Amino acid sequence: MHGRSIRTHVYGWLLLTPAAILLVAFTHYPTVATLAQSFFTTGTATRPSKYVGLENYELMLGDEVFWKVVDNNLWYALGTIPASIAIAILMALWVNARLPGRGLARMAYFTPTVLPMIAVANIWLFFYTPEIGLIDQVASVFGIPGHNWLGDPDTVLGCIIVMTIWKEAGFFMIFYLAALQSLSPELQEAAHIEGASRWYFFRRVTFPLLMPTTLFVLINAVVNSFKLVDHLFILTKGGPDNASSLLLYYIYEVAFSFFDESYAATLTVVLLAVLALISIGQFLLLDKRVHYR
Amino acid sequence: MTSTSPLERVSHWETAGAWLLALLWVLPLLYAFWSAFHPPEYATRFDLLAPLSLENFRTAWSQAPFARYYLNTFMLVTSVLAAQFVLCTLAAFAFARFEFVGRDLAFGLVLVQLMIMPEVLIVENYTTMSRLGLVDTITAVGLPYMASAFGIFLLRQTFKTIPKELEEAARVEGCSLLQILWKVYIPLARPTYVAYGLVSVSYHWNNFLWPLVITNSVETRPLTVGLAIFGAPESGVNWSVVTAATLLAVAPLLVAFLLFQRQFVQSFMHAGVK
Amino acid sequence: MKTSITRLAGACALGATLAAGSVPVAQAATELTMYYPVAVGGPLTSIVDGLVADFEKSHPDIKVNAIYAGNYNDARIKALAALKAGDPAQLSVMFAIDIYELIEQDAIFAFDDIVETDEERAWLEAFYPALMGNGITQGKTWGIPFQRSTIVMYYNKDAFRDAGLDPEKPPATWDELVSMGKTLVKKDASGNVERWGAMIPSTGYPYWMFGALTMQNGQVLMNGSGNETYFDSPAVVEALEYWHALGSEHGVMPSGTIEWGTLRQNFLEGKTAIMWHSTGNLTAVKDNAKFDFGVAMLPASKRRGTPTGGGNFYIFKQTTPAERKAAMTLIRWMTEPERTAEWSIKTGYLGVRPDAYETPALQQYVKEFPAAAVARDQLEFATAELSTYQTGRVRKLLDDAIQSVLTGAKAPAEALGAAQSQADRLLKRYR
Numbered sequence: 001m002h003g004r005s006i007r008t009h010v011y012g013w014l015l016l017t018p019a020a021i022l023l024v025a026f027t028h029y030p031t032v033a034t035l036a037q038s039f040f041t042t043g044t045a046t047r048p049s050k051y052v053g054l055e056n057y058e059l060m061l062g063d064e065v066f067w068k069v070v071d072n073n074l075w076y077a078l079g080t081i082p083a084s085i086a087i088a089i090l091m092a093l094w095v096n097a098r099l100p101g102r103g104l105a106r107m108a109y110f111t112p113t114v115l116p117m118i119a120v121a122n123i124w125l126f127f128y129t130p131e132i133g134l135i136d137q138v139a140s141v142f143g144i145p146g147h148n149w150l151g152d153p154d155t156v157l158g159c160i161i162v163m164t165i166w167k168e169a170g171f172f173m174i175f176y177l178a179a180l181q182s183l184s185p186e187l188q189e190a191a192h193i194e195g196a197s198r199w200y201f202f203r204r205v206t207f208p209l210l211m212p213t214t215l216f217v218l219i220n221a222v223v224n225s226f227k228l229v230d231h232l233f234i235l236t237k238g239g240p241d242n243a244s245s246l247l248l249y250y251i252y253e254v255a256f257s258f259f260d261e262s263y264a265a266t267l268t269v270v271l272l273a274v275l276a277l278i279s280i281g282q283f284l285l286l287d288k289r290v291h292y293r
Numbered sequence: 294m295t296s297t298s299p300l301e302r303v304s305h306w307e308t309a310g311a312w313l314l315a316l317l318w319v320l321p322l323l324y325a326f327w328s329a330f331h332p333p334e335y336a337t338r339f340d341l342l343a344p345l346s347l348e349n350f351r352t353a354w355s356q357a358p359f360a361r362y363y364l365n366t367f368m369l370v371t372s373v374l375a376a377q378f379v380l381c382t383l384a385a386f387a388f389a390r391f392e393f394v395g396r397d398l399a400f401g402l403v404l405v406q407l408m409i410m411p412e413v414l415i416v417e418n419y420t421t422m423s424r425l426g427l428v429d430t431i432t433a434v435g436l437p438y439m440a441s442a443f444g445i446f447l448l449r450q451t452f453k454t455i456p457k458e459l460e461e462a463a464r465v466e467g468c469s470l471l472q473i474l475w476k477v478y479i480p481l482a483r484p485t486y487v488a489y490g491l492v493s494v495s496y497h498w499n500n501f502l503w504p505l506v507i508t509n510s511v512e513t514r515p516l517t518v519g520l521a522i523f524g525a526p527e528s529g530v531n532w533s534v535v536t537a538a539t540l541l542a543v544a545p546l547l548v549a550f551l552l553f554q555r556q557f558v559q560s561f562m563h564a565g566v567k
Numbered sequence: 568m569k570t571s572i573t574r575l576a577g578a579c580a581l582g583a584t585l586a587a588g589s590v591p592v593a594q595a596a597t598e599l600t601m602y603y604p605v606a607v608g609g610p611l612t613s614i615v616d617g618l619v620a621d622f623e624k625s626h627p628d629i630k631v632n633a634i635y636a637g638n639y640n641d642a643r644i645k646a647l648a649a650l651k652a653g654d655p656a657q658l659s660v661m662f663a664i665d666i667y668e669l670i671e672q673d674a675i676f677a678f679d680d681i682v683e684t685d686e687e688r689a690w691l692e693a694f695y696p697a698l699m700g701n702g703i704t705q706g707k708t709w710g711i712p713f714q715r716s717t718i719v720m721y722y723n724k725d726a727f728r729d730a731g732l733d734p735e736k737p738p739a740t741w742d743e744l745v746s747m748g749k750t751l752v753k754k755d756a757s758g759n760v761e762r763w764g765a766m767i768p769s770t771g772y773p774y775w776m777f778g779a780l781t782m783q784n785g786q787v788l789m790n791g792s793g794n795e796t797y798f799d800s801p802a803v804v805e806a807l808e809y810w811h812a813l814g815s816e817h818g819v820m821p822s823g824t825i826e827w828g829t830l831r832q833n834f835l836e837g838k839t840a841i842m843w844h845s846t847g848n849l850t851a852v853k854d855n856a857k858f859d860f861g862v863a864m865l866p867a868s869k870r871r872g873t874p875t876g877g878g879n880f881y882i883f884k885q886t887t888p889a890e891r892k893a894a895m896t897l898i899r900w901m902t903e904p905e906r907t908a909e910w911s912i913k914t915g916y917l918g919v920r921p922d923a924y925e926t927p928a929l930q931q932y933v934k935e936f937p938a939a940a941v942a943r944d945q946l947e948f949a950t951a952e953l954s955t956y957q958t959g960r961v962r963k964l965l966d967d968a969i970q971s972v973l974t975g976a977k978a979p980a981e982a983l984g985a986a987q988s989q990a991d992r993l994l995k996r997y998r
Contacts, residue, residue: 008391008392008393009391009393009394010393011387011391011393011470012387012391012392012393012396013387013393015383015384015386015387015391016383016384016387016388016399018379018380018383018384018440019380019381019383019384019403019440019445020384020399020440021440022380022436022437022439022440023402023403023406023440023442025421026411026414026418026421026436026437026440027405027406027409027411027414027437028402028405029417029421030414030417030418030421031409031414031417033417033420034414034416034417037416037417044671044672045671045672045673045674046671046672046673047671065967087314090314091311091314094303094307094311097303098303099303099307099308099311100308101312102311103554104315105311105312105314105315106554106558107550107551107554108315108316108318108319109314109315109318110550110554110557110558111318111319111322111547111550112318112321113495113561114495114499114543114546114547114550114557115322115499115543115546115547116498116499116500116501116516116517116520116542116543117499117501118501118517118520118521119499119517119520119539119542119543120321120322120325120539122532122535122536122539123321123322123324123325123536123539124321125828125829126324126328126336126337126532127321127324129826129829129832130821130826131833131836131838132337132829132832132833132836132838133337134324137337137339140759143757145759146759148821148822148823148824148825150826151769151770151823151824151825151826151974152823152824152974153974153976166318166321170318171561174558174561174562175561175562177558177562178562178563223408223410226413227410227412227413229502230501230502233501233505233521234521236770237770237771239770239824239966239967239970240769240770240823240824240970240971240973240974241967241968241970241971241974241976242967243974248412248413248502251415251416252415252502252506253963255415255416255419256506256644257640257959257963258957258959258960258963259668259959260960261416261420264416265416265417268413268414268416268417271413272409272413275408275409275413276408276409278408279405279407279408333855334857336832337832337836423648423651428648429645429648509636509637509641509644509645509648510634510636510645511635522637522638522641531832531851532832
């Protein structure tokens with residue numbers, strides 16, 4: 001719209017520069033620097049850093065904890081993403097319909113989103129505490145024996161997943177709500193006239209129309225499944241025996257508890273690679289299936 | 294606003310289910326209220342006749358400098374938001390209205406931040422801050438977020454929808470570029486600014502990992518980090534005091550949310566739909 | 568005119584010389600910055616502020632800026648970060664086990680290199696030897712004890728009576744812990760456990776609790792140079808087998824891991840009759856227990872044993888000689904018998920030197936509250952806390968091994984063997 005004069009180019013870049021500086025400094029440069037750092041050892045005052053090529057990666061591949069953490073993260077993603085999306089759709093459908101008290105319901109569903117995870121983690125710690133915690137207290141009312149939820153490597157990841165679903169579903173509900181409200185009511189009327197059941201209508205009409213939202217929410221959920229580690233600091237610190245540790249938490253531990261920046265950088269490269277793969281996938285998928293403006 | 298047709302009636306079972314889910318969803322918050330307002334003996338015992346008490350709040354307030362934490366969080370959130378408004382507006386304006394060389398590539402690089410957030414780069418960003426001498430400052434907590442890809446994306450969308458005639462009209466009146474931005478684009482994008490503002494405040498009030506890494510002292514710590522440290526002493530958890538502290542930390546957002554529920558929800562919807 | 572100016576200049580010069588001459592030779596006050604952590608709940612910061620104020624009153628030429636740095640981890644990070652940023656503290660209280668990290672970063676002085684007078688050299692010898700364990704390496708003293716603790720056994724006397732046991736005779740041996748523990752377990756009608764016999768926490772700081780069990784079995788976990796560990800020695804494996812058996816075989820403890828943070832609450836609620844925990848919890852238990860409780864030394868296997876815990880004073884290298892002297896003055900003042908007695912009474916930490924317990928204040932306190940003396944008496948059997956180079960990593964190896972055994976995932980010999988070989992790999996280069 002502005003003629004492509006020199007002024008256009010100059011002004012364009014000038015306007016972009018402030019943001020660009022910060023973006024390069026804290027996103028693009030660190031990404032490259034992390035990759036570079038992963039080829040060196042961590043330096044201390046008495047033992048300076050030196051180039052070691054792929055040695056850190058070899059160490060990583062031989063690191064039992066690394067594989068456990070990756071395994072956990074995959075289960076974490078698998079556990080949180082479908083469940084939180086499904087619950088979000090359900091919530092959105094309910095809140096959108098003529099549910100009595102839907103204002104209150106919507107508020108209740110959305111509340112976890114405004115609360116910081118770290119703050120609520122202590123409360124969930126109480127829920128999961130054996131004997132005196134809420135879940136065990138309720139269970140004992142029904143005569144079911146209690147369980148060491150966070151201390152049992154078989155159940156701890158599940159507990160973390162449940163808390164994450166609780167945090168996420170309300171947030172995704174909002175996007176679905178927006179999408180549902182943009183659907184035309186005539187479709188529903190037509191379907192009713194045709195005698196279609198609500199489930200049929202949902203399956204063949206509503207859900208396909210929600211596809212763009214689902215894809216958007218899916219990307220969000222996947223990225224979050226690598227980002228949301230706050231609750232680990234209070235609930236389990238990654239234990240027992242790394243049964244609930246996630247990649248980002250392990251990175252934090254290695255960098256700030258063990259002070260091994262190079263190994264942390266190596267681990268970060270893995271995380272970045274995964275995120276890059278996802279964004280490429282998103283780019284390809286989105287372009288093909290959905291038309292955005 | 295809503296498009297509920299008279300056909301979308303909900304069965305009793307579904308109503309019960311929805312309410313049960315809602316109850317489950319607020320359960321943690323309900324427990325926090327219970328535990329914070331009752332003496333420590335009742336933290337795990339749900340005796341309905343238990344006496345109410347404000348002692349936990351007093352203890353929490355005296356055991357950690359919450360006033361300072363509030364101040365830090367407030368400064369953090371406002372400085373980040375102000376910077377985001379300025380930087381993202383300028384960048385979005387460039388992307389929306391200028392066809393400059395390398396624009397599409399630049400926009401692609403900007404979008405990288407949607408995936409690769411500062412949280413993921415804590416190790417290297419800490420080193421950068423260390424070199425800049427900014428470790429343990431509130432500036433350092435907000436700096437990586439001030440150029441927000443999400444903000445640029447949203448504003449660019451919004452700016453693109455503004456009719457060019459308005460800009461032409463302003464041009465005719467002799468406005469410079471920045472004046473056009475100020476008089477035409479920004480006012481018309483107000484809903485986006487409000488929406489983005491609420492999302493940003495929410496996000497940064499609740500942010501934890503990066504602030505944990507980059508702050509060391511009371512003068513810079515935001516509420517989330519203060520609460521985490523408070524709630525995890527080597528000797529053990531005292532739920533009554535910890536939940537009181539938690540409520541103190543989340544109160545502003547919670548109250549704001551309860552009062553401005555519609556706006557909150559609308560903002561997030563607005564931010565996501567695009 | 569010229570004369571006036573000359574006169575004025577002369578007067579000024581004279582005035583300046585006189586003024587300079589009359590200023591006392593002593594320099595402006597030396598300023599010290601000190602970081603300290605708080606690891607137990609309570610208003611510790613105000614106690615420290617009080618101590619600092621007292622010090623400044625009696626030492627007007629030294630000004631102290633004591634900064635609360637959070638927990639032990641925070642304090643170390645803060646101190647090292649300030650060092651790197653070129654704005655360092657002169658001294659700090661930090662985790663006793665940080666010693667090798669600080670040496671590796673070339674951050675601290677050995678006190679032997681700073682003490683000048685015979686009096687100061689004698690002062691280095693005034694502390695409980697058990698507390699010096701974590702502060703001495705390479706033949707020199709690097710850390711001076713300040714806020715130190717041990718593990719003690721808290722027990723519910725009412726529960727003992729309820730189970731028909733003598734409330735004045737807590738378990739003194741591993742076998743008694745098993746037998747009395749079994750007696751103390753109370754089950755309800757449907758066979759669910761209402762009260763456990765004992766609980767030893769295995770999250771948070773499992774290596775610390777384990778250090779007690781291994782010392783009781785006669786084995787230390789590492790050497791005094793920070794470059795060798797003994798995780799797979801038979802006595803250590805046996806200790807882990809015992810810990811595991813308490814839960815899985817004897818039913819004295821719940822199986823699986825026991826949460827550190829909620830243990831005190833569990834004890835106060837009567838969910839366990841015995842708990843192993845830091846002396847730092849003494850005041851909290853005293854104030855909140857609705858039952859008659861006792862404090863005892865940990866039971867013996869081949870001998871009694873407990874690790875020490877807590878924080879030491881360190882002096883940093885980036886200091887001027889004047890600052891170093893001032894820091895020494897402060898540290899010596901803080902560790903005088905009266906002061907350390909006052910600190911112990913107010914916080915529950917140990918008095919760090921024998922003559923502190925000779926002071927009237929502590930003598931009175933111990934008379935009124937005998938439980939406060941248990942930790943001190945146990946010092947005779949105490950050993951250093953697990954500390955090596957790369958201490959964070961090595962500790963985690965042991966923590967993971969312990970937790971894998973307690974959750975039934977691995978056998979003790981296997982888990983500890985793996986931990987030992989990995990620790991070896993890390994520590995080899997320091998030998």
